[in-house]
Every structure is written in structure tokens, then in C-alpha cells.
Amino acid sequence: MKREEMISRIRNESGMWDVIIIGGGATGLGTAVESASRGYKTILLEQHDFAKATSSRSTKLVHGGVRYLQQGNISLVLEALHERGLLIQNAPHLVRNQSFIVPNYDWWSGPFYGIGLKVYDLLAGRLGLGPSKLLSREETLERIPTLEPDGLRGGVIYYDGQFDDARLSINLAQTINDLGGTPINYLKVTGLLKSNSVINGVKAKDMETNEEYSIYGRVIINATGIFTDNILKMDDPEARDLLTLSQGVHLVLDKDFLPGDSAIMVPHTEDGRVLFAVPWHKKVVVGTTDTPVKSATLEPRPLLEEIDFILEHAAKYLTKDPSPEDVLSVFAGIRPLVNPGSDEDTAAISRDHYLVISQSGLVTITGGKWTTYRKMGEDTINQAAMVAGLEQRESITQNLRIHGWLKNVDMDDQLYVYGTDMLAIKKLIEQTRELGEKLHPRLPYLKAEVVWAARQEMARTVEDVLARRTRALLLDARASVECAEKVADLLAKELNYDDNWKIKQVNNYRELAANYFISS
Numbered sequence: 397m398k399r400e401e402m403i404s405r406i407r408n409e410s411g412m413w414d415v416i417i418i419g420g421g422a423t424g425l426g427t428a429v430e431s432a433s434r435g436y437k438t439i440l441l442e443q444h445d446f447a448k449a450t451s452s453r454s455t456k457l458v459h460g461g462v463r464y465l466q467q468g469n470i471s472l473v474l475e476a477l478h479e480r481g482l483l484i485q486n487a488p489h490l491v492r493n494q495s496f497i498v499p500n501y502d503w504w505s506g507p508f509y510g511i512g513l514k515v516y517d518l519l520a521g522r523l524g525l526g527p528s529k530l531l532s533r534e535e536t537l538e539r540i541p542t543l544e545p546d547g548l549r550g551g552v553i554y555y556d557g558q559f560d561d562a563r564l565s566i567n568l569a570q571t572i573n574d575l576g577g578t579p580i581n582y583l584k585v586t587g588l589l590k591s592n593s594v595i596n597g598v599k600a601k602d603m604e605t606n607e608e609y610s611i612y613g614r615v616i617i618n619a620t621g622i623f624t625d626n627i628l629k630m631d632d633p634e635a636r637d638l639l640t641l642s643q644g645v646h647l648v649l650d651k652d653f654l655p656g657d658s659a660i661m662v663p664h665t666e667d668g669r670v671l672f673a674v675p676w677h678k679k680v681v682v683g684t685t686d687t688p689v690k691s692a693t694l695e696p697r698p699l700l701e702e703i704d705f706i707l708e709h710a711a712k713y714l715t716k717d718p719s720p721e722d723v724l725s726v727f728a729g730i731r732p733l734v735n736p737g738s739d740e741d742t743a744a745i746s747r748d749h750y751l752v753i754s755q756s757g758l759v760t761i762t763g764g765k766w767t768t769y770r771k772m773g774e775d776t777i778n779q780a781a782m783v784a785g786l787e788q789r790e791s792i793t794q795n796l797r798i799h800g801w802l803k804n805v806d807m808d809d810q811l812y813v814y815g816t817d818m819l820a821i822k823k824l825i826e827q828t829r830e831l832g833e834k835l836h837p838r839l840p841y842l843k844a845e846v847v848w849a850a851r852q853e854m855a856r857t858v859e860d861v862l863a864r865r866t867r868a869l870l871l872d873a874r875a876s877v878e879c880a881e882k883v884a885d886l887l888a889k890e891l892n893y894d895d896n897w898k899i900k901q902v903n904n905y906r907e908l909a910a911n912y913f914i915s916s
């Protein structure tokens with residue numbers, strides 16, 4: 397999958413595209429897979445890199461949402477649990493079964509969460525990942541030896557899915573390409589084209605060359621996440637704001653803080669939030685927060701009070717209290733929540749998705765969550781095909797294998813996230829021994845992965861490689877900075893760039909990564 401090839405498809409395309417999708421996060425990518433798999437001529441335009449915004453900054457859970465059950469939103473939980481089961485089937489190399497333990501420090505919470513989680517099991521039906529169960533105090537501590545023992549009465553164990561969000565995004569872009577569709581990064585939509593007030597295309601700018609294109613299509617889909625209102629206002633400057641934005645922060649800690657395979661889930665901290673501590677790529681991700689924010693940005697900044705909140709609450713549940721020096725990385729993402737039209741608390745706003753067709757014919761899909769990205773795509777293309785007058789075709793994505801599909805991957809093989817592509821990367825190493833070297837002693841990544849990312853995964857910058865093709869930025873931000881030069885060297889060779897480019901890339905990356913560690 398090469399960007400030059402994608403750009404040449406725009407240049408050489410004389411006719412119309414069937415479907416143009418704006419936005420290369422979970423929603424846009426899922427919609428493009430849905431469209432391309434139905435045989436529609438599909439193009440997806442992403443202003444930065446795939447999953448640059450919210451879709452690489454999640455808690456990494458494929459879940460029904462135990463919390464939404466508490467809110468009584470059964471249909472949302474049911475749909476998400478179904479999608480969870482499908483995603484484990486369709487991307488088994490990236491999604492795994494994760495056990496969660498809800499620790500009980502009150503007499504009532506064991507039976508209370510025990511019953512709630514039984515309902516969760518029932519809703520999952522045959523796509524369930526394992527039955528939930530009450531645990532004694534001893535069983536709980538056996539599974540999580542670092543759990544605070546003071547006042548602990550027992551726990552409840554249940555199961556959900558866990559995944560790598562940015563890797564899945566890249567695999568979805570590859571799936572679109574495999575299906576004959578055209579996913580392009582670094583191509584920003586700057587305007588909408590209309591004929592008789594009906595939308596029939598977009599103006600787009602190549603962010604690498606500044607070249608501008610007019611791209612015409614039968615239907616245009618706005619899947620721009622937290623930027624949804626910008627596109628709606630391009631369509632109608634008077635459009636009301638659809639979204640409320642809420643920021644969530646996560647900290648990454650060393651595995652010592654949570655050894656073993658189980659995650660911790662605290663459904664209700666004393667100020668009413670949910671707290672997760674989840675093993676991920678041999679580290680632990682702890683979060684999150686729910687802080688209203690005013691504007692959408694590609695690089696949201698974690699607030700000090702959000703970091704303090706997480707550290708303070710993690711300390712309540714762990715024997716070893718994490719301090720700011722223990723934080724390997726801190727990252728923030730912004731949720732696109734559909735505005736209920738009142739001043740509701742953002743934590744209480746529905747996480748359901750929202751599909752709307754404007755008078756001009758612009759189709760907008762927003763809200764939802766990673767877990768339901770496929771269903772969001774299916775619903776969107778059902779509507780979009782009608783708007784475009786395309787021949788109606790059945791969805792096939794419930795059983796569509798995602799690029800890299802491989803069952804029973806060996807998670808000790810550090811290339812397992814690539815699924816079937818693992819073999820080709822190993823071949824690169826066989827051909828050039830040096831590519832088998834690590835990028836950094838504290839990171840699991842190899843030089844070959846940079847070459848692969850440039851050749852096959854449309855990585856264009858040092859950040860693309862360290863933040864989303866590999867997850868170095870999230871696993872150890874400082875180590876990722878220390879290997880930025882090495883990555884720039886390898887990338888420049890692959891993409892034919894000079895020394896000036898390398899220097900600029902390394903400086904840009906240093907500046908970005910500085911927001912991911914807590915300075916002492």
C-alpha cells in the first residue's frame with residue numbers, strides 16, 4: 397500500500413467516485429471498508445495520519461460497556477457486545493480476551509456487581525468470552541498480588557476484549573486497499589463542492605506538496621470525529637453545533653504495578669468515575685478522566701489535575717503508589733459526544749452513534765465508540781447508498797476478515813501484531829541482518845518495522861512510525877525520543893528524503909513527544 401499510488405489514482409480518475417469519506421479514524425475507516433466491500437468505488441481522505449486523532453488514544457477496550465449497563469442503556473450494550481464478538485473473530489491477531497477484576501471493599505458491592513455482570517454475560521450470549529464469577533479475597537489477591545489488601549473483601553471477575561487501536565486502524569486502511577478502495581493520508585478536505593445546492597464533491601489539499609484537488613463523488617460522508625462540526629459548517633455556516641467534547645487522559649506505567657494477566661476495573665470511584673488499569677504490550681494503561689473541553693485539536697494536552705486524579709486513585713487500589721516519575725507516557729484523547737442540547741454532565745451523555753443527512757445530501761456519522769465502528773459503517777453505507785442512488789447491496793462485513801487475520805498468534809513473538817504480514821517482515825530481516833536490530837533497548841521494536849511501515853503501511857513521518865505503526869510513544873515516550881534519529885535515517889532512505897528533512901523530522905518529533913512525559 398503506497399501513498400504515491402493512491403495519489404495517482406486521484407490524478408488519473410476521470411469519472412466520479414461512488415463514495416467519498418472524509419476522516420481516517422475508526423468511523424471513516426470502518427465506513428470505507430463497508431463501502432469498498434460492497435463493491436462501491438470508494439475513496440477516504442485523512443488530513444493527517446490514519447488514527448491521528450481520537451482513534452489512537454482510547455483505553456484499548458473492545459467492550460459492551462459495563463458502565464452503560466449501569467445507565468440502563470441495554471440496547472447499546474447488546475449491540476456493542478455483538479460487535480465485540482465479531483471483532484475478535486475478524487481480527488484475532490489484534491483483539492484478545494482480557495480478564496477484569498472488580499475489587500470489593502464494601503459488603504454490598506460483591507453481590508451488586510456480581511448480578512450486573514451476570515446480566516452482561518447473558519447479553520453477550522453465544523459471543524460471550526467467559527462467565528463472570530465472584531472471587532474470595534484470597535482468589536482476588538492471587539490474581540492481582542499488587543491490589544491494596546486493606547479492607548478488601550473479594551472481587552468479581554468478568555471478561556471483555558482488548559486491542560491495539562492504531563494497529564487496527566492501519567489494518568483497516570490495508571483492508572480498504574485490498575478491496576480495491578483508496579485510503580489516503582495527509583490529504584485535507586478544505587471545502588465542499590456543490591451543484592444546485594447538492595453536494596457532489598470536495599476540495600482537498602495534499603499536505604505534503606500543497607497541491608489542490610477537486611474530487612467528485614455520488615455521496616460525501618463526514619466521518620471527522622471531533623471535527624464533525626467544522627465540516628457541517630462548511631456545508632451550512634448556520635448549522636448548530638452537534639458535538640460536546642470531553643477529554644480523557646491515560647497514564648502508562650511499568651508492568652510491576654500490575655503483574656499477572658488480569659486488569660482492574662473500578663466502576664465507581666468516590667467521585668463517580670470509572671477507573672481502569674489494563675495490561676497492554678507488557679506495560680499498564682491506567683485511566684481515564686472526563687473533562688469538558690471547548691475546542692477540537694489533534695494534540696490535546698493532559699491537564700495536571702487529570703494526571704493527579706489518576707495517580708491518586710491508582711494509589712488507592714495498588715500497594716505500590718505510582719508517582720509522576722513512574723509515568724512512562726501520558727496521553728489524552730477527545731470524545732466526540734453528540735450534544736443532547738442541554739448542559740448535561742459529559743460522563744452521562746450517551747455513547748450511541750448518530751447519523752444525519754443534511755439538506756445538501758452530506759451524510760454525517762459521529763459519536764459511538766471504537767467497538768461499534770463496523771456497525772456504524774454498515775448503517776452509514778445503507779443510508780449513503782440511498783442518497784447516492786447506488787444499487788443496494790447486502791453488507792458482508794460481519795464475516796469479513798481484516799488485513800493480517802491470523803488465529804492463535806504467539807504473543808511472545810514480538811511481531812505478532814502484524815498477523816500474516818509477520819512473515820514478510822521476517823523475510824526483510826533474513827535479507828538484511830541489520831534490520832533485525834532493536835531501535836532502542838527499552839522498546840521491543842526492530843529496524844525492519846520502520847522499513848515495513850514506510851513500504852507497506854503508508855508511514856510518512858517519524859511520528860507516524862513511533863506513535864501509530866509502533867506504539868513507542870505510548871509505551872515509553874523518552875525512549876521513543878532517543879531513537880527518533882535512527883527512525884528518521886531509515887525513513888529518509890525509504891522515502892528519498894535529504895538530511896534537512898531528517899533534522900526537521902527529529903525536531904518536530906521531540907517537540908511533540910515532550911507532551912507525553914511529565915517533566916520533573
Ligand SMILES: Cc1cc2nc3c(=O)[nH]c(=O)nc-3n(C[C@H](O)[C@H](O)[C@H](O)COP(=O)(O)OP(=O)(O)OC[C@H]3O[C@@H](n4cnc5c(N)ncnc54)[C@H](O)[C@@H]3O)c2cc1C
Pocket residue numbers: 418419420421422423424425441442443444445446447448449450451452453454455456457458459583584585586619620621622623642643644645684728729730731732762763764765766767768
Ligand atoms: C479517552 C478515550 C477513551 C476511549 N476508550 C475507548 C475504548 O476503550 N473502547 C472503545 O470502544 N471506544 C473508546 N473510545 C471511543 C473511541 O476512541 C472513539 O469513539 C473513536 O475513536 C472515534 O473515531 P472517529 O473516527 O469518529 O474519530 P477520530 O478518530 O477523531 O477520526 C476523525 C478523523 O477525521 C480527520 N479529519 C478531520 N477533519 C478533516 C478534514 N477536513 N479532512 C480530512 N480529514 C479530517 C481527523 O484528522 C481524524 O483522524 C475512547 C475515547 C476516548 C477519548
